[in-house]
Amino acid sequence: MSRFWSTFKLIHNPLKDKRNKKDEIKSTCQDLKCSKCGNTAAKIEIVEPNAYPKDAVNWNIKDYELYEKYRDFSLNYLLYTGPGGSNGYIGDPIDLNRKKAIIDAFTKPYNSIKIRQQFYDMAGFCTMCNKFYCSKHWHTTTSEYGKCPEGHHKSLDPHWSPDIE
């Protein structure tokens, strides 16, 4: 596992214990920080099969019920939030090739082609600067164009969906 990625693991989830169930929170995550302000530009979390994401520690019973209803526990799930959008707290199933490709794309040295293949909004990455920026510093407006602090343009599709590859 690359040193740019962190893993998060918690065996005992207090809320799940109340429901008399033992479940694991286990995921591989990366927070990409804005080079201008240090805020999060994009968040990528890959949740392991039979596991829950990091945020599950803050969930209520309803959140768990919805998650368990829609989540296929045999697969890896991708949770993604970037300047162009988010795929919610349940996320989308991904295969092992995609998992590997995401980890590869977001491990230094960054390759803009690989990054673009993963996410249309490129997780806030500016190819010209070779840096990440948050949505605020992309000066994203209601129009679909953003501009990085150095003035480089990028299209951020507001209808972007991580389902489309």
Ligand SMILES: [Zn+2]
């Ligand atoms: Zn910023």
Ligand SMILES: [Zn+2]
């Ligand atoms: Zn730039």
